[in-house]
Amino acid sequence: MSVVPVRTEALSKVFYDESRGEVRAVDSVDITCSPGEIFGLLGANGAGKTTTLRMLSTVLRPTSGQAWLMGHEVRDAPERVRENLGFYSASTALYPKITPRETLRFFARVNRYPRRRIEARVDELIERFSLESYADTRVEKLSGGMKQKVSIARTVAHDPPVLIFDEPTVALDVLNAIELREIIARLRSEGKAILFSTHVMSEAEQLCDRIGIIHHGAILATGTLDQLREATGRHYLEEVFVHYAGMRGKIGT
Amino acid sequence: MRTLVALELRTLLRDPRTVLMSVVLPVVLIPALLLIGSQIEDRRAERAEQRTFQLALVGEESQFAAELVESLRDVRAVEDGPGFRLVEIGNPREALDAGSIDLYLEAFSTEEWRELVEAEGIEGDAISPDLDGIRVLRISYHSTRTASREGAERLSESLLDRHRTRRDSILVQAGFAVPSYQVAVVEGVDVASERQVQGARLGRYLTLILLGLMVLGGSVVATDTLAGEKERGTLATLLTSAVSRTEIVAGKLLAVMGVALAIALVQLVNLWVFLGTGLIDPLQGFAVDVSPGLVAALLLLYLPVVALVAGVLLVTSAHANSYKEAQLYLMPVLLVLVTPAMAPLMPGLSLQSAAVLIPIANLSLGVRDLLAGNLQLAWLAAAWLVTAGAAAWVTTRSVQALHDEGLVTGDTSREDSLEGPELFPKRILRWILVLWAIKLLLELNLRFEDIRMGILLGVGLVFLAFPLLMIRRFRLDPVEALALRFPRPGVWAGVALGAPAGLVAAGTVLHLMDFVVPVPTEALESFGQALVPDEVPVWHLVLLFAIVPGITEELTFRGVLLHGLRRRFGGVALALVVGMIFGLFHYELFRIPVTTFLGVILTAVALLTGSILPAIAWHTLHNGLAAYLATSGIEFGGEEWLWGAGSFLILALALWIIWVCRTPYPGVGEGSEG
Numbered sequence: 001m002s003v004v005p006v007r008t009e010a011l012s013k014v015f016y017d018e019s020r021g022e023v024r025a026v027d028s029v030d031i032t033c034s035p036g037e038i039f040g041l042l043g044a045n046g047a048g049k050t051t052t053l054r055m056l057s058t059v060l061r062p063t064s065g066q067a068w069l070m071g072h073e074v075r076d077a078p079e080r081v082r083e084n085l086g087f088y089s090a091s092t093a094l095y096p097k098i099t100p101r102e103t104l105r106f107f108a109r110v111n112r113y114p115r116r117r118i119e120a121r122v123d124e125l126i127e128r129f130s131l132e133s134y135a136d137t138r139v140e141k142l143s144g145g146m147k148q149k150v151s152i153a154r155t156v157a158h159d160p161p162v163l164i165f166d167e168p169t170v171a172l173d174v175l176n177a178i179e180l181r182e183i184i185a186r187l188r189s190e191g192k193a194i195l196f197s198t199h200v201m202s203e204a205e206q207l208c209d210r211i212g213i214i215h216h217g218a219i220l221a222t223g224t225l226d227q228l229r230e231a232t233g234r235h236y237l238e239e240v241f242v243h244y245a246g247m248r249g250k251i252g253t
Numbered sequence: 254m255r256t257l258v259a260l261e262l263r264t265l266l267r268d269p270r271t272v273l274m275s276v277v278l279p280v281v282l283i284p285a286l287l288l289i290g291s292q293i294e295d296r297r298a299e300r301a302e303q304r305t306f307q308l309a310l311v312g313e314e315s316q317f318a319a320e321l322v323e324s325l326r327d328v329r330a331v332e333d334g335p336g337f338r339l340v341e342i343g344n345p346r347e348a349l350d351a352g353s354i355d356l357y358l359e360a361f362s363t364e365e366w367r368e369l370v371e372a373e374g375i376e377g378d379a380i381s382p383d384l385d386g387i388r389v390l391r392i393s394y395h396s397t398r399t400a401s402r403e404g405a406e407r408l409s410e411s412l413l414d415r416h417r418t419r420r421d422s423i424l425v426q427a428g429f430a431v432p433s434y435q436v437a438v439v440e441g442v443d444v445a446s447e448r449q450v451q452g453a454r455l456g457r458y459l460t461l462i463l464l465g466l467m468v469l470g471g472s473v474v475a476t477d478t479l480a481g482e483k484e485r486g487t488l489a490t491l492l493t494s495a496v497s498r499t500e501i502v503a504g505k506l507l508a509v510m511g512v513a514l515a516i517a518l519v520q521l522v523n524l525w526v527f528l529g530t531g532l533i534d535p536l537q538g539f540a541v542d543v544s545p546g547l548v549a550a551l552l553l554l555y556l557p558v559v560a561l562v563a564g565v566l567l568v569t570s571a572h573a574n575s576y577k578e579a580q581l582y583l584m585p586v587l588l589v590l591v592t593p594a595m596a597p598l599m600p601g602l603s604l605q606s607a608a609v610l611i612p613i614a615n616l617s618l619g620v621r622d623l624l625a626g627n628l629q630l631a632w633l634a635a636a637w638l639v640t641a642g643a644a645a646w647v648t649t650r651s652v653q654a655l656h657d658e659g660l661v662t663g664d665t666s667r668e669d670s671l672e673g674p675e676l677f678p679k680r681i682l683r684w685i686l687v688l689w690a691i692k693l694l695l696e697l698n699l700r701f702e703d704i705r706m707g708i709l710l711g712v713g714l715v716f717l718a719f720p721l722l723m724i725r726r727f728r729l730d731p732v733e734a735l736a737l738r739f740p741r742p743g744v745w746a747g748v749a750l751g752a753p754a755g756l757v758a759a760g761t762v763l764h765l766m767d768f769v770v771p772v773p774t775e776a777l778e779s780f781g782q783a784l785v786p787d788e789v790p791v792w793h794l795v796l797l798f799a800i801v802p803g804i805t806e807e808l809t810f811r812g813v814l815l816h817g818l819r820r821r822f823g824g825v826a827l828a829l830v831v832g833m834i835f836g837l838f839h840y841e842l843f844r845i846p847v848t849t850f851l852g853v854i855l856t857a858v859a860l861l862t863g864s865i866l867p868a869i870a871w872h873t874l875h876n877g878l879a880a881y882l883a884t885s886g887i888e889f890g891g892e893e894w895l896w897g898a899g900s901f902l903i904l905a906l907a908l909w910i911i912w913v914c915r916t917p918y919p920g921v922g923e924g925s926e927g
């Protein structure tokens with residue numbers, strides 16, 4: 001019997017802000033993601049993408065609702081959840097004082113990858129992400145593109161079945177962004193369940209198997225690009241997005 | 254977890270600056286200081302040996318003085334090397350001012366001296382009539398110059414010495430006529446061994462020095478480890494890995510402890526190497542017999558101190574969102590940690606007292622006693638447990654800090670985008686802390702002859718300037734921020750009834766406190782009386798003791814502070830918090846509970862009426878009555894329980910009236926989860 005890698009049910013997060021009072025950052029979100037699938041969360045800045053993904057990665061506690069990763073509930077078994085998860089975002093940085101090889105070894109170890117196989121795994125990752133020439137140079141001395149590759153290798157160091165990419169291309173130049181998308185597509189073909197958030201329409205169009213449009217914390221529509229086109233009668237994703245977000249009468253933030 | 258600690262240490266060792274700051278610097282600092290200290294001492298001794306003081310002799314009787322100084326050469330010069338060189342000079346005072354001589358000696362006859370005393374109004378011992386005919390010697394020196402000061406000291410010592418010898422020989426030669434049983438020679442004997450004296454001296458400073466070094470070294474690692482990781486984004490990476498937060502904190506704590514422990518160890522070994530083996534000439538008074546066993550015992554005693562320091566640094570780091578912010582917190586943290594380590598410097602404070610309950614202070618006292626050769630095993634064990642307990646508690650706090658979502662995500666972007674009135678609630682406590690520190694500094698440093706000036710500046714100006722600054726800085730609406738609204742008329746009846754009752758009730762609170770912490774008697778007899786100067790016009794009293802604090806303190810506490818905190822707490826908590834902060838601004842320990850009591854009531858009145866005006870009226874009336882009672886010496890019977898109980902009843906009645914006429918403060922508790 002196979003479990004759904006990612007599933008949420010009425011997942012919500014409410015913040016209290018001293019000056020604004022109650023803020024519903026995520027409002028009753030239901031999503032699923034299957035093996036070999038890229039599910040895209042598409043929304044403007046501040047729509048609730050990052051908060052949703054942080055709840056899935058157990059960094060934030062949901063106010064209400066539930067979420068499961070590989071059958072583990074985020075509140076009940078946060079450590080099991082994280083063992084099965086690779087999380088990548090523009091803000092997840094690397095330790096500057098250690099080398100890529102040490103980085104991979106460290107993250108494989110803390111994520112409970114079988115100890116005896118760690119060295120082999122690290123070698124494999126270095127080969128796969130072509131890190132050979134700088135595997136033993138300290139991270140602080142690497143270029144942005146090199147760091148990005150090490151970062152992705154770090155994310156999959158323990159070979160997790162679920163991967164979360166939270167606006168991964170936000171700080172990248174065009175070439176690096178393209179390379180990153182290729183790597184993500186490759187990971188999909190390996191059978192990973194991938195959650196991907198972005199506010200860039202073209203990125204979602206190219207990469208995602210299914211798209212959830214999120215606005216003011218709520219999912220307005222979910223489906224493949226074709227399904228969304230059919231439902232709205234618009235061709236471009238941008239128009240589809242405006243169609244849904246505009247229906248709510250609140251465009252942008 | 255081992256992986257985590259290994260990572261921390263590896264990161265630490267690969268950063269040359271960190272290693273330099275936290276390990277190398279402390280390692281070389283102490284020996285360097287000792288070396289410099291002992292060299293300075295050597296040089297000073299050498300210079301004093303070689304020193305010839307330029308001395309002028311003045312006065313009618315200078316011949317006598319010359320003979321005396323001449324005779325000193327025989328006595329002192331042999332022992333102490335060259336002493337004084339006589340200089341002929343016209344105006345000795347001018348020469349002394351100009352520095353061409355170090356000191357001059359005047360000799361007077363009794364008559365001359367008496368005339369001088371009369372003319373110059375010199376205070377000092379008058380010479381009793383039966384000593385007529387003796388001479389008076391006066392040494393003039395300039396205390397800002399070392400040579401002059403030392404010369405005067407040396408001359409005075411030598412003269413007294415010489416004088417004593419001469420007097421005794423004269424007495425003996427003249428056939429001393431007093432029976433011997435009426436005479437006693439007084440001798441003092443210090444039974445403390447040299448080792449004990451010097452051990453105690455070292456023990457007084459050891460914890461302080463070690464603690465300072467541990468905080469400085471440990472903080473480099475601690476700030477880097479949580480705040481720095483937050484800033485770099487590596488904490489986010491770590492939090493999405495399978496390690497638990499407890500493990501993260503434990504790993505980091507061990508790393509910080511490792512560094513602090515290494516520093517302590519290195520310093521203790523330093524102590525042993527340089528003092529114990531005599532590699533460096535010990536400073537005078539620090540020649541302590543340090544054995545490896547003693548070093549081991551000290552290390553054991555310092556273990557909980559190390560853990561506590563590491564825990565506190567880690568909590569501080571966890572609460573900061575960036576390296577810079579963490580560094581900002583470091584200074585106050587350093588002060589908080591170092592203050593208890595000064596306990597051994599406090600005269601009369603011993604470990605066998607309540608001091609055993611104060612972490613760090615207790616062990617620093619214990620270390621002093623141990624070095625002085627006084628081992629109190631049971632007390633030492635208690636001290637160890639108390640400090641270890643504090644360390645454990647602080648450590649759990651840092652684990653909790655990692656569970657606090659705002660801290661974890663390090664999300665300052667939203668706060669940065671806030672400004673003006675929206676930012677104010679997030680900043681008010683910080684500003685109040687600054688105000689508290691400023692007020693404390695004023696309190697400690699400003700001493701006015703006339704207390705009226707003190708009140709005008711220290712209360713009036715400070716508490717008026719603060720709300721104005723806040724309104725300007727955060728562009729607040731003055732009416733909203735200061736709650737300038739009119740309450741219902743009935744409220745005034747409540748205030749008129751409540752203020753006097755509150756005053757009597759406050760007296761009762763003071764008496765109740767006496768059961769917990771003994772209150773100074775003078776405070777009990779009439780609290781406030783000491784504050785009021787005599788012979789002051791009544792309108793001054795009314796203005797300075799009632800109206801000025803009544804208005805300005807309310808503008809600060811029930812004005813901007815309450816406004817800033819209103820969304821953060823519910824009503825009851827708000828009254829307690831604002832009341833407590835108000836109380837803490839009264840720095841004398843025994844006044845804090847009473848003023849907190851008053852502060853809670855005043856906040857409650859402001860919350861019930863949604864206005865600052867009744868609180869101002871209440872506060873003014875309260876202070877005015879207190880000042881009046883204190884100056885007129887009327888006993889209001891705070892000691893009698895009937896008065897106490899009655900006052901509380903009337904107070905309750907007054908608050909009930911205000912409650913009936915309530916127009917609640919807007920927005921209270923809206924932002925809190927309750």
